[in-house]
Amino acid sequence: MDPIRRTLLGQLARLSAGAAMVxxxxxASARINQQPPRRxxxxxxxxxxxxxxxxxxxxxxxxxxCHIENAAPxxxxxxxxxxxxxxxxxxxxxxxxxLPRLCNHCExxxxxxxxxxxxxxxxxxxxxxxxxxxxxxxxxxxxxxxYDARFINERTQTADKCTFCAHRxxxxxxxxxxxxxxxxxRIIGDMRDPESQISRMIAEHREELMVLQPEKNxxxxxxxxxxxxxxxxxxxxxxxxLDVLDPHGQEMGYEFRH
Amino acid sequence: xxxxxxxxxxxxDIAWYPWAVQYFFLIALSYATLWLAxxxxxxxxxxxxxxxxxxxxxxxxxxxxxxxxxxxxxxQPLRFWHFYAYANSHSWMSIGSLILPLYVVGVIVLAWxxxxxxxxxxxxxxxxxxxxxxxxxxxxxxxxxxxxxxxxLGTLALSTGIMLYTGAEVAIVKARPxxxxxxxxxxFVATGFIAASGLILVLNRVAGExxxxxxRQMLKVLLGACLFAGMIAGSWFLDGINANVxxxxxxxxxxxxxxxxxxxxxxxxxxxxxxxxxxxxLLTRPASRRPxxxxxxxxxxxxxxxxxxxxxxxxxxxxxxxxRHSAGFHHYGIPAGxxxxxxxxxxxxxxxxALLLVDLFVPWRQARQGGxxxxxxxxxxxxxxxxxxPSHG
Numbered sequence: 001m002d003p004i005r006r007t008l009l010g011q012l013a014r015l016s017a018g019a020a021m022v023x024x025x026x027x028a029s030a031r032i033n034q035q036p037p038r039r040x041x042x043x044x045x046x047x048x049x050x051x052x053x054x055x056x057x058x059x060x061x062x063x064x065x066c067h068i069e070n071a072a073p074x075x076x077x078x079x080x081x082x083x084x085x086x087x088x089x090x091x092x093x094x095x096x097x098x099l100p101r102l103c104n105h106c107e108x109x110x111x112x113x114x115x116x117x118x119x120x121x122x123x124x125x126x127x128x129x130x131x132x133x134x135x136x137x138x139x140x141x142x143x144x145x146x147y148d149a150r151f152i153n154e155r156t157q158t159a160d161k162c163t164f165c166a167h168r169x170x171x172x173x174x175x176x177x178x179x180x181x182x183x184x185x186r187i188i189g190d191m192r193d194p195e196s197q198i199s200r201m202i203a204e205h206r207e208e209l210m211v212l213q214p215e216k217n218x219x220x221x222x223x224x225x226x227x228x229x230x231x232x233x234x235x236x237x238x239x240x241x242l243d244v245l246d247p248h249g250q251e252m253g254y255e256f257r258h
Numbered sequence: 259x260x261x262x263x264x265x266x267x268x269x270x271d272i273a274w275y276p277w278a279v280q281y282f283f284l285i286a287l288s289y290a291t292l293w294l295a296x297x298x299x300x301x302x303x304x305x306x307x308x309x310x311x312x313x314x315x316x317x318x319x320x321x322x323x324x325x326x327x328x329x330x331x332x333x334q335p336l337r338f339w340h341f342y343a344y345a346n347s348h349s350w351m352s353i354g355s356l357i358l359p360l361y362v363v364g365v366i367v368l369a370w371x372x373x374x375x376x377x378x379x380x381x382x383x384x385x386x387x388x389x390x391x392x393x394x395x396x397x398x399x400x401x402x403x404x405x406x407x408x409x410x411l412g413t414l415a416l417s418t419g420i421m422l423y424t425g426a427e428v429a430i431v432k433a434r435p436x437x438x439x440x441x442x443x444x445x446f447v448a449t450g451f452i453a454a455s456g457l458i459l460v461l462n463r464v465a466g467e468x469x470x471x472x473x474r475q476m477l478k479v480l481l482g483a484c485l486f487a488g489m490i491a492g493s494w495f496l497d498g499i500n501a502n503v504x505x506x507x508x509x510x511x512x513x514x515x516x517x518x519x520x521x522x523x524x525x526x527x528x529x530x531x532x533x534x535x536x537x538x539x540l541l542t543r544p545a546s547r548r549p550x551x552x553x554x555x556x557x558x559x560x561x562x563x564x565x566x567x568x569x570x571x572x573x574x575x576x577x578x579x580x581x582r583h584s585a586g587f588h589h590y591g592i593p594a595g596x597x598x599x600x601x602x603x604x605x606x607x608x609x610x611x612a613l614l615l616v617d618l619f620v621p622w623r624q625a626r627q628g629g630x631x632x633x634x635x636x637x638x639x640x641x642x643x644x645x646x647x648p649s650h651g
Contacts, residue, residue: 084263113348143431
């Protein structure tokens with residue numbers, strides 16, 4: 001399409017019905033949906049995670065240990081490792097790509113301002129948590145997270161998510177996923193401390209680090225080293241074994257029905 | 259990209275259940291029917307009175323049932339009071355939770371004011387109906403017209419708040435590109451008016467009114483709403499091919515990647531065009547043939563209701579099956595229980611019960627812009643001898 005016609009179509013689009021909505025959208029961007037003040041946690045720290053994909057072998061030890069540590073219901077995950085089988089289009093050579101995923105504890109978390117009762121909030125150390133005694137289970141935050149990091153816990157009927165194992169951090173322990181990672185691929189730490197391992201690694205690899213879906217402007221604080229940029233947004237792939245539970249709610253064997 | 263498959267792609271359940279569709283559908287019917295009742299009840303346009311009476315009936319009943327569906331969509335419904343204990347101004351849902359009760363009260367008071375003169379005229383009727391009329395009408399002082407106008411205008415203002423918050427609540431969700439468009443809120447309103455005029459066409463037939471004035475007015479509203487919806491859909495699409503708008507791009511990708519989405523898009527487009535064409539045909543027939551044709555307008559009403567409901571189903575349910583960060587689509591089968599089929603049927607059942615209760619005890623066919631019992635003359639042009647106890651069919 002030539003540029004003039006494009007511009008004309010664009011003008012037409014703006015002139016028509018939606019024109020009335022323009023002032024309303026500016027109202028919306030004024031105050032509503034802005035981040036509320038952070039509360040609780042240590043204001044002197046900012047936790048973040050760096051995942052060195054070069055060290056990840058996709059063993060799912062993190063998935064399992066997180067599941068046990070945080071007692072998530074079967075079929076729901078606070079963290080999991082996406083595994084892709086990639087075939088080279090010309091040579092047919094097959095390689096695997098691993099992508100551990102968890103809550104990104106974003107600097108601009110879209111799940112927090114939507115909460116109608118402020119049950120989910122960001123602590124001053126950056127960790128995004130849910131007060132399950134206050135949560136009404138409206139699931140707005142589940143829909144607002146672009147990373148599928150949240151779910152409604154079927155047992156508590158409230159929103160559930162990764163907390164960087166805040167209860168373990170407070171006790172001086174590492175999160176379950178970090179503790180169990182056989183390759184040492186997950187590095188957690190205080191990014192305000194220039195001497196921490198994560199700060200040093202961020203400084204060293206600053207140019208190579210990538211985050212997931214940067215275009216959403218959520219400013220994720222989980223950084224990937226050794227990332228392929230084609231997996232930063234939703235990859236163009238075919239799914240296999242979507243089901244973990246059978247229709248009766250029982251765990252089933254993985255079927256590779258490709 | 260080389261060809262890739264995602265092994266062990268987890269299935270993420272949908273987070274909002276069909277209850278949400280029921281709420282969005284009923285609340286849209288509620289605010290749109292309010293707007294259709296207002297010309298006669300607030301601005302005193304007598305030609306719109308028959309429409310307003312049906313619209314007020316639809317408005318009150320949908321307004322009463324909608325919050326029930328909303329409450330049911332919470333996973334912790336008994337914690338609803340947290341909305342008020344921890345109210346805030348940064349969440350659209352919280353803002354909505356403050357507007358909604360005020361709006362519900364506004365509609366109830368408006369309906370009560372409009373029905374009060376007729377209720378007062380029924381105080382002497384023997385039996386339960388008279389008892390209810392005596393009890394509900396609260397004395398026989400006349401109902402000031404100014405009060406009705408005032409409450410009507412207030413409720414109208416609150417209804418725009420409902421339109422705004424229900425649309426914005428969904429449209430701000432960046433995580434779902436199909437929702438994240440400024441065109442979604444006006445489309446909710448447009449399809450709301452399509453469904454509302456459809457509902458009034460159906461009620462016009464089912465309640466035995468069969469007023470050609472009502473069907474003509476509603477067909478005109480339907481035509482306008484269809485045009486408006488078409489313009490919005492067109493603008494959304496033009497915006498998308500003109501610039502890189504995530505919502506349109508995501509829609510194209512879904513349609514390309516899934517046969518279900520292709521058929522949904524085809525069905526939606528086709529139904530809209532057919533509805534628009536049929537309404538236009540009905541309105542442009544020669545006057546002599548109109549009464550015979552208008553008797554069938556209720557069929558178009560059913561189609562319009564289908565459009566309004568399906569739009570919400572596709573937007574709220576189907577969009578949740580589009581994976582955000584994993585491969586493919588999440589399959590969603592509607593469960594049979596209360597979070598699925600039973601919930602959908604149950605909500606409509608509750609609405610029907612509310613409708614029948616009002617029909618049983620309230621002389622809604624004599625709703626008027628205030629006044630006193632004396633204004634309800636027995637010679638009211640209603641063709642039925644006893645109002646409220648109508649001949650259906």
